[in-house]
Amino acid sequence: MKSSSPLKWFATREGLYYVALAVLLVVLLPLALDPFRLNMVGKYLTYAFVAIGLVMCWGKAGILSLGQGVFFGLGGYCMAMFLKLEASTPEATAIQSTPGIPDFMDWNQLTELPWFWEPFHSFSFTLLAVIGVPVLLAFVIGFAMFTRRVGGVYFAIITQAIAAILTILIIGQQGYTGGVNGITDLQTLNGWDIRTDEARTILYFVCVGMLFLCLFVARLVQNRKLGRILVAMNAQENRVRFSGYDVAAFKIFVFCLAAAFAGVGGAMFTLIVGFMSPSFIGIVASIEMVIFCALGGRLSILGAVYGALLVNAAKSGFSESFPELWPFAMGALFIGVVLAFPNGLAGLYQTYVMPLEDKIFKRNKGAQLEAKPAEKTAEPKPTAEKTPDYDPMIDSYSPEKS
Amino acid sequence: MDTTDQAANGRSFGKGLGLKKSLMTLAASVMLATSAQAAVPATAEVNTTGLAVTDDTVTVGILHSITGTMAISEIGSVQAEKLAIDQINASGGVLGRQIEFVQEDGASDWPTFAEKSRKLLRQDNVAAIFGAWTSASRKAVLPVIEQYNGMLYYPTFYEGLEQSPNVVYTGQEATQQILASIDWAAETKGAKSFYLLGSDYIWPRTSNKIARKHIEDKLGLKVSGEEYYPLGHTQFNSVINKIKLRKPDVIFASVVGGSNVAFYKQMKAAGIDFTDEKPLLLTISVTEDEIRGIGGENVDGIYASMKYFQSLDNPNNKEFVAAFKEAYGDDMVIGDVTQAAYLGPWLWKAAVEKAGSFDIDKIREEFAGIEFTKAPEGYVRIHENHHLWSKTRIGQAQPDGQYKVVYETEELMEPDPFPEGYQ
């Protein structure tokens, strides 16, 4: 049970859930799907980044942002700007009146690259910006709002308004942003053609890798005291405050964390889909992202991944066969999840599947799991035995959360 | 308005849409135009790149939004493309093969368009794609079409600035629509000042850029204002006030979508009677389709510059309108884009038969100069830049929602997607 042996962690129940997801994403789906479908799964997974952020921000800390599309979009635009500059070599754009700048700038009579585009010639700057720009904006919003105790519904509405503002701004400033068309026709990443099947497959695996990185960061935060504070803050904000915590700082942190995840997701989206447009920033996109999180289970970071995958797969499936029905299904999903399954898939899993698992686990690995029930029975000296960084009370799949 | 349902039947395959009757009447005339094919050429000859062509069928793709905000506009195109396909099938098909189609829904979402175009090309191996409507959706599918060397037949009038070897643009590009109409306003109506107004996205902005250059540099006239509102904006009182103050001779409007309804209603309410032509309103965005939503009485007297109006008086158009109404109902109206969408399958057929092959590369060689004499708009020819030579017409809206054609260019307008001096 010691955390010092990371291999053993994979044999714990929580570890097995991660292994199962990894097997699904790394082995099963690539084997089962052709590159085209796999690319679509890759696209769905980019939304999972946002959903993980929302679990941390909304599920744990109770901050509902209806503007996550903003951060997703900013990360995506940063990446798109880099790729667009790479695609806009003077040779490739020779027919323009000003060769060497992106085509849409030329159409809008710009004769030189705007200053804020210049740094995006650098790949390392771009990577920094993919996380930095969303985090910076999240920090500004978070600082202004949380230090003034704006929360709950107000925060949701204001983030929604920010999504609206950014959309109008990007569409209106089309000379600088590509307008409603977005930034399209992206071809290569540092000379590597991202449009081929092989590239798309590689990008899919990169995306999965990044997703697990984010999952582990989220898990680290959730299982540390930080995660406990976030949950505690949600339930008893004043108690946390008067226990000596700067509540605003914690909220800003988790909001920035969610923004960073969304930014990474956006950048991966740009790479996988091949363009970025304002339609992923707007209100509708942002609220859809909330449903991925809600369906998966708003307290479960793994649930968020499954939520994003399932909703999007269902959307593709439905819209191929019954396009008329999809909005009804989506609407019913929102209402159903909220009314009947507020803890989403993760909640259902806990209620119905985990008891079965318990039986199987007990039969097969009785010895290994003895320690856990022992913890539950009030033992005078319990804590020394607990894995310091894994705390079942906080873990998303723990029965206490149901 | 049951057309949504008809169009939205998803992946229905293009055999018989209750069109039999109209097909019978049409078949005879079309058969003559396409000359009966005695011998069907072998599949291996006409298809060397693995397209979905069998000995008696060929599969094409239709890719429009039938859900979401753009469905309103795109459904007419879907109907027209299906009608054209059915007529071609009734007349013997293409190279002796019946056309089947796979229809995909772009869902008004640009990545979905890209995704579905990839599916059509990679999984269905379609020989042609008829689809896309907004510029954004075209820009989204363009890299995919180019990558997999497909061929897109794009029906909408658009901003130009594009010339892909993998797209045939069956609508007008901006200069075709704009230059002739501004000249007309200046010459016939004696207009001296223009107020440019549009929804805020690339097509209106580019169109107005061309219009401004033409008005100021070529004609030496005045632009008294240029203004954009977000898509979906519904409050136009401020701009109406500005127009009243600046008293332009012409309002040159490219407002689209739901904003249109609010704009014309509020103009009307503000006491502007378009039949007075003070100012004269010239639009490049209101087709007969849009008028149905705005209400004929609200646009009575405005002028539109397009290449096609439903009221065009020629035999081709009469047949087309009759067939369309027979297929989809008497209350259907046909706008400019719907007609342009109808051209797509016919132009593809002509190119395939000229090339004697479905291969994209061989077809591309043959595009320049391909004619379609049975076009409802009269006569069109493909330019080597993949756009169409076509006439530009000015129509004046009537209270019944139809346009009365008041002017038509004598010659076909040359498409010029990269107009010199307008950039």
Next chain:
Amino acid sequence: MSAAKSKSGDFLLAVEGLTVSFDGFKAVDDLSFYLDPKEIRVIIGPNGAGKTTVLDLICGKTKATSGSIKFDGKELTKLKEHQIVHSGVGRKFQTPSVFEDLTVFENLEVSYPKGHSVMGALGFKRDAEVINAVEEVAETIFLTEALNEPAASLSHGQKQWLEIGMLLIQKPDLLMLDEPVAGMSVTERKKTAELLRVITRDHTVLVIEHDMQFVGDIADRVTVMHQGKVLSEGSIEHVKSDPKVIEVYLGH
């Protein structure tokens, strides 16, 4: 008597001229009082006298309109809530506010005064020191047996103790308790009084309470508030015999 000691340096807590108004209504009106180190002070007064507001003002939950609150030489009115906590003021709310989802152990751990910054909370480890501190406090608040129970399963009285424990583990100099025995059984009250006596060995305590029996048991001095002002101050006997106090209570 307060005039004699206007230098607030001698006191642990010096409240002077404190006023707060909500839309013109002065909930606390030019209030002054002083707390010696290790003193147990009880504030009593009729409903709406402004007692809870005074605690809110001291711990920073409500911002004062004017006046000063000096704690250990520091001006609290300019600090944020968590800074006030860090300078040594602990506050218990009227209704028990513990983290129901967490165990008793975790509740105490969360309050342990380490890892209170974001990064600190991320790097916080449960070492022997923490465990010892938690166990020590748990014993004081009679909850050793329940350390691994979720707080939700505790009785009302136990939750109140837990919250007091959460203050104790912060090692504050001043503890402020809002009605700590409200809703408790007789035995629990007795135990709580006992707990408070233990606490005051090393803490100054400011309590709001209605139960006069309990007040008599614990108070060094009593401050009677009425309409946002101090009505009377002194020993329990003193205030009980003060005619102003009698009038207010009887008239009420």
Next chain:
Amino acid sequence: MFDGYTSSELMSIFAMQGFAGLSLFSVFVLMALGLAIIFGQMGVINMAHGEFMILGAYTTYLTSGFFQSYLPSLFGGYFFVAMVLAFLICAALGAFVEWLMIRRLYHRPLDTLLATWGLSLIMQQAYRSIFGAREVGVDLPEWMMGAIQVTDLVELPINGLFVMIIALSIAVGVYFLMYRSGYGKKVRAVVQNRPMAEAVGINSAGIDRATFALGCGIAGVAGAAFTMIGSTGPSSGQAYIVDTFLVVVFGGAQSLIGTIVSAFGISQAQSTMEFFLSGSMAKVLTLLVVVGILMLRPEGLMALKVRR
């Protein structure tokens, strides 16, 4: 920026922009009142508010069609019938929705947001299936067309005036209902202290349902009024939702007067800026200013200062 205008023209600009601002104001008031009641008084976020408005608009559309076909002689007055019908239908649907889902969610305000968003998707698609995807035009009776000529430049559109009158009447009506009637007293009692209100015999569940229905009904009337100046399509309601919420939040959620003040401020700011800037930039600037002020003053313009 005043170049090129004579002083008399400038006067007219301000007069006309003032009027444009006023008609935008009445639009905002109509949109926001229903929401202010639901959100401000009940704490429920109804994301389907726009769709309730559109339901009112479709009701008007159907009524006008009915009158044209069966009662052409009475067409001039159909609008009043349509408004009443819009109110009743939307209120009935509102009551049903409250019964179906909202009442289960009072303690989870953020969840009402998600559930009503789902409702809005369903309603939109239902409109699309029933009325078609295309916008529908509503014919106005003759007397509503045209404008009143005040000076050479200043003309006041009649339908704009009519919308203004509706907005004001509803605002006054709501004011009396909420502050001068027994029902209003009960609503406020439930808002302030639910258990106490129940203890004194107020049927709080009934009050909730009535209040939600009232808010939806007002949305319906707003939708009916909007057919005169805007478009009616399945997704037209979406365009209003952000503006509407901002108006309510900016005004201070629990204050109806605040809603009206904020509607006035935002509409005047926007219409003035629209005159001197482009429409898109005016919109962005207005939203930015509102969000900026909300960051500095999160409780809104007219919030009560209470012990928190």
